[in-house]
Amino acid sequence: MINLENSVGIVETKFFTIDEELELESGEKFGPVQVAYETYGALNENKDNAILLLHALTGDAHAAGYNSENDRKPGWWDDMVGSGKAFDTDKYFVISSNMLGGCSGTTGPCSINPQTGKPYGLSFPVITIEDAVKVQKKLVDFLGVKKLIVAGGSMGGMQALEWSITHSDMVDAVIIIASTSRLTAQGIAFNAVGRNAILSDPYFNNGDYYDSDNQPEKGLSIARMIGHITYLCEESMHSKFGRRFKNEIDGKEHPNFDFGIDFQVESYLAHQGQTFVDRFDANSYLYITKAVDYFDLAHKHESLENAFKKTNARFLVISFTSDWLFPTSQSKEIVQALIKAGRDVSFCEIESPCGHDAFLLEFETQTKIVKSFLSKSFGGANV
Amino acid sequence: MINLENSVGIVETKFFTIDEELELESGEKFGPVQVAYETYGALNENKDNAILLLHALTGDAHAAGYNSENDRKPGWWDDMVGSGKAFDTDKYFVISSNMLGGCSGTTGPCSINPQTGKPYGLSFPVITIEDAVKVQKKLVDFLGVKKLIVAGGSMGGMQALEWSITHSDMVDAVIIIASTSRLTAQGIAFNAVGRNAILSDPYFNNGDYYDSDNQPEKGLSIARMIGHITYLCEESMHSKFGRRFKNEIDGKEHPNFDFGIDFQVESYLAHQGQTFVDRFDANSYLYITKAVDYFDLAHKHESLENAFKKTNARFLVISFTSDWLFPTSQSKEIVQALIKAGRDVSFCEIESPCGHDAFLLEFETQTKIVKSFLSKSFGGANV
DSSP: OOOOTTSOOBOOOEEEEEOSOEEOTTSOEEOOEEEEEEEESOOOTTSOOEEEEEOOTTOOSOOSSBSSTTOSSOOTTTTTEETTSSEETTTOEEEEEOOTTOSSSSOOTTSEETTTTEEOGGGSOOOOHHHHHHHHHHHHHHTTOOSEEEEEETHHHHHHHHHHHHTTTTEEEEEEESOOSBOOHHHHHHHHHHHHHHHHOTTTGGGOOTTSSOOOHHHHHHHHHHHHHHHSOHHHHHHHTTTOBSOEETTEEOOOSSSSSOBHHHHHHHHHHHHHHTTOOHHHHHHHHHHHHHOBHHHHTSSHHHHHHTOOSEEEEEEETTOOSSOHHHHHHHHHHHHHTTOOEEEEEEOOSSGGGHHHHOHHHHHHHHHHHHTTGGGGTOO | OOOOTTSOOBOOOEEEEEOSOEEOTTSOEEOOEEEEEEEESOOOTTSOOEEEEEOOTTOOSOOSSBSSTTOSSOOTTGGGEETTSSEETTTOEEEEEOOTTOSSSSOOTTSEETTTTEEOGGGSOOOOHHHHHHHHHHHHHHTTOOSEEEEEETHHHHHHHHHHHHTTTTEEEEEEESOOSBOOHHHHHHHHHHHHHHHHOTTTGGGOOTTSSOOOHHHHHHHHHHHHHHHSOHHHHHHHTTTOBSOEETTEEOOOSSSSSOBHHHHHHHHHHHHHHTTOOHHHHHHHHHHHHHOBHHHHTSSHHHHHHTOOSEEEEEEETTOOSSOHHHHHHHHHHHHHTTOOEEEEEEOOSSGGGHHHHOHHHHHHHHHHHHTTGGGGTOO
16 A cells, blocks of 8 residues: 655646647657646746756656555655655645656657557657757646746756756756766766667667567666666665675575576666666667767857856756766866856755765755755745 | 887797696586697796786787787787886796686687587586686696796786785785776676676577577677776776767768767777677676676685785785776775785875776886886896
């Protein structure tokens, strides 16, 4: 049984369709787009108490609460969204949507192309963070929102940054957690190897596998394992698994002397890989990691400072000490450019052993910081 | 044409066969074992001027010089081995051999099992660093060496440590470069994902692919790409590739908006993957990474200090500032345990932007340090 106490309760994932074609960054036109979204709390009369949450690489619209009585676990940011929580649903109208290109209700490569009656597969256009934001803007307009706060961790932070620049007239405050304004070469490399594993899977079949008995599970699983190494830090891997073996003989840990699951960390990775293929689409993984690779504010706006001169919001930037995927140095780059651009920015580095995953785990400290930051938003007036 | 100046010249890879069976760490007995090796310089009358070089994960016996006039490049540590170089062939008898389980002349999974007339494949026994050292000891005895110095980078350093403990009566000095006394959970994880990519390749065929038209090239290539990300550091990847694209349109770098080679770092990884499958055996990759994963001196000897109490040599430990695979902290762990064990140890952290690969690249600084260290070896007498 689910525990509805301290929860937004049972929530329904809703759908909104953008009927017209969107012009994508690549130059292609694409549509229609269905958007899966959830909302928590209520929009006020002035329609200016909205917070748009933006999910990370493999997230979805279901940020908080439960979708049914039978749900085994709540949404991905349930600790942060609800009555009295960081994103307080007593005060705010909180919106979360699945990203364009995803596989959890928003149009993506696994969706049916209305022109062919078959899934898009690799005929889906290559998309960018900017394209994802275009879709979110349509949703926010549809919901009648006039002013909003944008907040996200990891890839969600990239989208929040993009929102603050492209829709500076609407965005009052921006919360960027464990994120970056562009991937490093190393970050691109990790994504590229993951994509390579998917593309190399014989069942990938050039992205056309939806009707097949065989799915590119091994490739997708390897991509996820690589991801997980980068989401944890060395320290957290050490404390979770160390060099312990999985098997015991007479109560003593024992190496297998074969190539099966041997160390506990191998068991963890295999489990992460397997549970991922049960919930995520290999094509979506290609498209979304590519969008992340392409995101580069400094390149697009000539400098990060120039990019932020186009914003009109207050910023909160949070990083975690043990995050080596998007380390504190990259958050500081954002902060320094914001300062140079004359923007109001708060920065906090949280001490945590949880690596990049900390933004999903360290909710107590994040709650304090986010609440304090939000208490100054909207002039403290309308909420 | 090759340039023989400042080179040990044309060298021949020789072969030595251990006819008796070896008892392996796993308890299995295995033999015969053929060992591919090269030597540079001459053994002195007292047979105590030998240096045994120990190669890294995918190295071979060919450490220096050229194997033929047509060789395009010299051995893997050519900058360090030769007349007047760090490992000075005017003074020392330098030995290098391919590791047990390898695929460059020493018996490994691609070798013919004399009992079946077919390659061993996965019927090859799982080996350890200790087993590799057992084989090297047979070679060194065969060559008539009485005393020696052992030196190696990365996995080679692990073997050098093992030599110093197991054959403390023979080892006068030990040089450990960019190495560790045991992998972290993260290190095991990277190896495990690489093995997973090989095992998942449909052409792997349970290790029985030698007679097939199709080899597990994609899996091996992915394993190598993952490896290369860990051999370089973020800084060196940034300076080599940054976020530059491979393709240009009208002289301007341009994203492809597809899933082919797009960023320059992707081109680099693809190239590294491809050249690796041309020279390395997928089964050997499984066996050797597993040997590396298993190596754990502290666990075997109850503590690192206890392990080093069994040694009788002087130690030189070198690390590199940008090496995040085997970082300086792990070298310091070795140094501190050596000090606690009352051993004579010199330690040097070299400032380098080259990541883990630095031990193959930063030869000028290494040469100075190694030469200074070696000048005090053998009482400065017999060499």
